[in-house]
Amino acid sequence: MQVGKLSKYLAGGAIWGFIVLELIFFSVAGEFFSVSDKAFMDADNMLLLLKQSAPIGIIAMGMTIVMVNGNIDLSVGAIYAICAIILLDSMTWTMFAGLGNWVIPVAWCLALLTGLVLGAINGLIVWKTGVDAFIVTLGSMLGYRGLVFMYNGEQPTSHLNWTLVDFAEAQFLGLHTATWFLLVVTVAIWFLMNRTVHGRNAYAIGNNREAAVNAGIRVGPHMMINFMIIGFLAALSAVVFYSESGSVNPNDGQLYELWVITAVVLGGTKLTGGAGSIVSTFGGVIAIQLLRKGLAHIGADTSTVNLVIGLILIAVLFLDRQLNVKGKEELKV
Amino acid sequence: MTEIIDQTTPTPVLRLEDIVKTFPGVRALDGVSLTILPGEVHALMGENGAGKSTLMKVLGGIHQPDEGQIIVAEQPVVMSGPLDAKAKGIVFIHQELSLADELSVAENIYLGELPHKRFGLVDWAELEAKTNAILEKLKVGFNAKTRVGDLSIANQQMVEIARALTVDAKAVIFDEPTASLTDAEKVVLFEVISDLQEQGVGIAYISHRMEEIFKITDRISVLRDGQYQGTVNTADTNEENVTQMMIGRKLDLSRNEAHHELGEVALEVRGLSCGSLFEDVNFEVRRGEVVGFYGLVGAGRTEIAETLFGLRNPTSGSIFLDGAEVAITSPHDAIERGISLVPEDRKGQGLVLGMNCRDNMTLPQVDDLKAGPFVADGAEIAIFDQYRDKLDIRTPGWKQLVGNLSGGNQQKIVIGKWLSMRPNVLIVDEPTRGIDVGSKAEIHNLLRDLAAQGYAVIVISSEMPEVLHVADRIVAMYSGRIMRTFTSEEVTEENLIAAISGLNTEKVA
Numbered sequence: 001m002q003v004g005k006l007s008k009y010l011a012g013g014a015i016w017g018f019i020v021l022e023l024i025f026f027s028v029a030g031e032f033f034s035v036s037d038k039a040f041m042d043a044d045n046m047l048l049l050l051k052q053s054a055p056i057g058i059i060a061m062g063m064t065i066v067m068v069n070g071n072i073d074l075s076v077g078a079i080y081a082i083c084a085i086i087l088l089d090s091m092t093w094t095m096f097a098g099l100g101n102w103v104i105p106v107a108w109c110l111a112l113l114t115g116l117v118l119g120a121i122n123g124l125i126v127w128k129t130g131v132d133a134f135i136v137t138l139g140s141m142l143g144y145r146g147l148v149f150m151y152n153g154e155q156p157t158s159h160l161n162w163t164l165v166d167f168a169e170a171q172f173l174g175l176h177t178a179t180w181f182l183l184v185v186t187v188a189i190w191f192l193m194n195r196t197v198h199g200r201n202a203y204a205i206g207n208n209r210e211a212a213v214n215a216g217i218r219v220g221p222h223m224m225i226n227f228m229i230i231g232f233l234a235a236l237s238a239v240v241f242y243s244e245s246g247s248v249n250p251n252d253g254q255l256y257e258l259w260v261i262t263a264v265v266l267g268g269t270k271l272t273g274g275a276g277s278i279v280s281t282f283g284g285v286i287a288i289q290l291l292r293k294g295l296a297h298i299g300a301d302t303s304t305v306n307l308v309i310g311l312i313l314i315a316v317l318f319l320d321r322q323l324n325v326k327g328k329e330e331l332k333v
Numbered sequence: 334m335t336e337i338i339d340q341t342t343p344t345p346v347l348r349l350e351d352i353v354k355t356f357p358g359v360r361a362l363d364g365v366s367l368t369i370l371p372g373e374v375h376a377l378m379g380e381n382g383a384g385k386s387t388l389m390k391v392l393g394g395i396h397q398p399d400e401g402q403i404i405v406a407e408q409p410v411v412m413s414g415p416l417d418a419k420a421k422g423i424v425f426i427h428q429e430l431s432l433a434d435e436l437s438v439a440e441n442i443y444l445g446e447l448p449h450k451r452f453g454l455v456d457w458a459e460l461e462a463k464t465n466a467i468l469e470k471l472k473v474g475f476n477a478k479t480r481v482g483d484l485s486i487a488n489q490q491m492v493e494i495a496r497a498l499t500v501d502a503k504a505v506i507f508d509e510p511t512a513s514l515t516d517a518e519k520v521v522l523f524e525v526i527s528d529l530q531e532q533g534v535g536i537a538y539i540s541h542r543m544e545e546i547f548k549i550t551d552r553i554s555v556l557r558d559g560q561y562q563g564t565v566n567t568a569d570t571n572e573e574n575v576t577q578m579m580i581g582r583k584l585d586l587s588r589n590e591a592h593h594e595l596g597e598v599a600l601e602v603r604g605l606s607c608g609s610l611f612e613d614v615n616f617e618v619r620r621g622e623v624v625g626f627y628g629l630v631g632a633g634r635t636e637i638a639e640t641l642f643g644l645r646n647p648t649s650g651s652i653f654l655d656g657a658e659v660a661i662t663s664p665h666d667a668i669e670r671g672i673s674l675v676p677e678d679r680k681g682q683g684l685v686l687g688m689n690c691r692d693n694m695t696l697p698q699v700d701d702l703k704a705g706p707f708v709a710d711g712a713e714i715a716i717f718d719q720y721r722d723k724l725d726i727r728t729p730g731w732k733q734l735v736g737n738l739s740g741g742n743q744q745k746i747v748i749g750k751w752l753s754m755r756p757n758v759l760i761v762d763e764p765t766r767g768i769d770v771g772s773k774a775e776i777h778n779l780l781r782d783l784a785a786q787g788y789a790v791i792v793i794s795s796e797m798p799e800v801l802h803v804a805d806r807i808v809a810m811y812s813g814r815i816m817r818t819f820t821s822e823e824v825t826e827e828n829l830i831a832a833i834s835g836l837n838t839e840k841v842a
Contacts, residue, residue: 196449200440204436213395
């Protein structure tokens with residue numbers, strides 16, 4: 001089965017080839033169009049790229065589990081915003097006034113706990129009602145965003161803690177704090193998916209739910225745990241980002257769910273569940289960030305970036321379909 | 334009816350007592366009892382819809398019984414789910430493959446209970462060792478790490494069977510285990526079963542295949558329409574008696590003797606192939622003729638029908654309608670040219686269950702029934718009324734949702750839908766699957782009548798009595814090829830079975 005193996009290899013490794021193509025393209029194009037005189041593949045630029053990948057990337061790891069499970073979570077952007085507000089606002093609460101800098105871990109824990117709880121709510125509804133995760137999280141996306149606006153109206157919530165900013169801007173072994181978080185989360189989730197019973201069950205459930213039920217896997221609680229993981233990671237992403245920026249707008253995190261899903265799908269995870277890999281999701285995250293950064297580098301504006309990414313997403317899925325059809329024997333739809 | 338168990342019999346490993354399970358509108362199980370003794374192979378038989386799978390679901394804890402008891406080793410138990418059943422020593426080998434394609438053989442065998450170390454880490458070494466030990470026993474040609482999606486269907490079935498060997502089972506329930514196995518693999522399976530038997534495990538064996546039942550089982554219990562029909566010793570009975578218990582009457586193997594004049598050749602197929610699904614298929618159907626396609630599941634019958642209906646593209650070969658060669662590339666083409674397909678999966682492919690009877694019936698032609706931009710209600714109702722009377726569809730009215738009708742009436746709606754398109758060729762795939770015995774006969778007569786009216790009818794069926802009863806000629810298929818075409822005079826049960834099992838390849842016509 002040479003052809004099968006080749007297509008499988010292409011389907012699995014395509015994202016890295018795509019990244020190499022992007023690097024070459026933007027390096028060459030940058031020579032002609034770039035307004036800056038720095039090379040695209042400048043080391044600082046690449047480190048910055050990793051750092052900027054972190055907010056989307058951390059959430060994408062959670063989205064991979066949820067999508068391998070055969071679900072989806074549209075509420076991550078809203079969870080991200082709520083947790084950012086909790087993080088910044090809680091540092092100003094009077095009950096924590098005496099804590100000094102100890103307020104930082106407290107605020108972090110509060111924000112992460114909020115993410116965990118919001119994720120658990122999603123999971124619980126999916127589990128207990130049996131309503132499709134798409135619908136449930138579409139609802140919670142709207143609902144959670146509503147909570148954001150109820151909290152502070154249209155006003156941004158701001159609080160700068162310089163100790164926190166220093167921590168967030170630190171570089172350890174050359175990598176920014178945010179990058180470290182992304183890497184640690186990636187490794188941890190990779191470990192979860194490939195080495196633990198929970199991770200393997202996630203594949204089984206997405207692959208053949210009935211088989212999983214027949215084998216006695218408790219599908220509902222399993223899915224709820226995954227929604228808690230992605231809620232936690234959305235919170236973590238907010239914690240990492242807003243520790244540095246110190247100000248959150250009520251619209252922050254909007255469309256994050258779509259960027260995250262795009263990255264995960266580019267990485268080869270099936271929308272129907274059952275297949276997907278953390279390493280490829282990491283590739284998908286990098287590929288998107290490269291594209292955004294690269295297009296900006298050669299002077300394209302944001303709307304062009306969105307158009308190009310949209311086209312590429314469809315092209316990738318079309319390619320994937322072509323590589324995965326079973327030839328002429330397939331039943332037409 | 335109660336079973337006769339003599340005093341010397343050992344303690345049953347599993348007993349079901351007067352199980353009743355009702356679903357809205359259906360009494361799926363009506364006082365079913367079953368006793369599985371240690372070391373016996375106990376066949377559970379019944380037609381489709383007799384309640385076998387519901388019984389298994391009750392036993393597996395997927396459904397809870399409304400009445401009655403499940404007794405394992407003389408202890409009444411409540412099964413909370415499949416894992417609970419397994420923990421109590423009841424293992425299921427499912428008919429529909431219950432496997433996750435993307436996972437390895439080992440992960441599938443231990444699905445739901447992967448061996449693990451601390452922190453939920455999978456113990457890969459143990460997993461592989463345990464799996465390989467089981468695979469060795471089954472003498473299969475793949476190993477623990479093979480991806481299940483890369484295995485043949487038969488090997489996937491072996492993976493399913495391997496699951497039974499992972500626990501200290503008291504009773505193993507095999508649900509049509511040989512449906513996709515080759516003869517060599519069947520031998521291995523039967524060895525596995527006899528090994529389990531020697532270890533004192535009780536085996537429940539669900540199958541339609543009489544020759545297997547009489548070869549390996551000790552006792553036979555029969556269900557009909559959710560009711561327990563009794564248990565007999567295999568040695569004291571024969572196929573005819575068992576069949577009679579299953580269908581409640583003597584098997585009517587008589588053929589329809591009322592021959593009528595056959596018309597012109599309506600459909601001719603020459604050298605039709607589609608990849609590995611079927612190869613070099615040749616046949617013709619005349620007006621007024623019913624041609625039966627008989628074979629095992631996966632023999633390529635449905636795929637031929639789908640190709641004729643434009644759902645698949647043939648790789649080679651030609652199709653002639655009324656003598657003229659045609660290319661059919663889509664169902665739209667097929668319908669235009671007068672080919673209709675009543676599909677195998679009535680609920681999934683044939684009907685929109687949430688729509689009413691009338692709308693289902695006129696679905697393919699609603700475009701032609703327009704009055705201006707709007708759908709013409711009156712014309713639709715007229716069509717519905719016409720075919721309701723013609724096919725004797727029993728429904729309170731056209732507003733009734735199709736999902737609320739009985740299987741037989743649903744099938745009539747599908748047939749009516751296609752008849753109203755005035756086809757030349759009517760292909761009916763498994764016309765009576767899941768339909769009760771009474772309605773079956775009605776559908777059979779209907780198909781005969783339609784032929785008599787000049788339609789060319791193709792009936793695909795996995796039930797031998799059905800093809801024998803309905804068809805003028807029978808095309809026997811095996812593994813994507815037509816092995817032989819029988820006229821109703823030539824056909825006997827033996828030569829038909831031989832043909833569909835690929836046994837008499839030398840007789841290829």
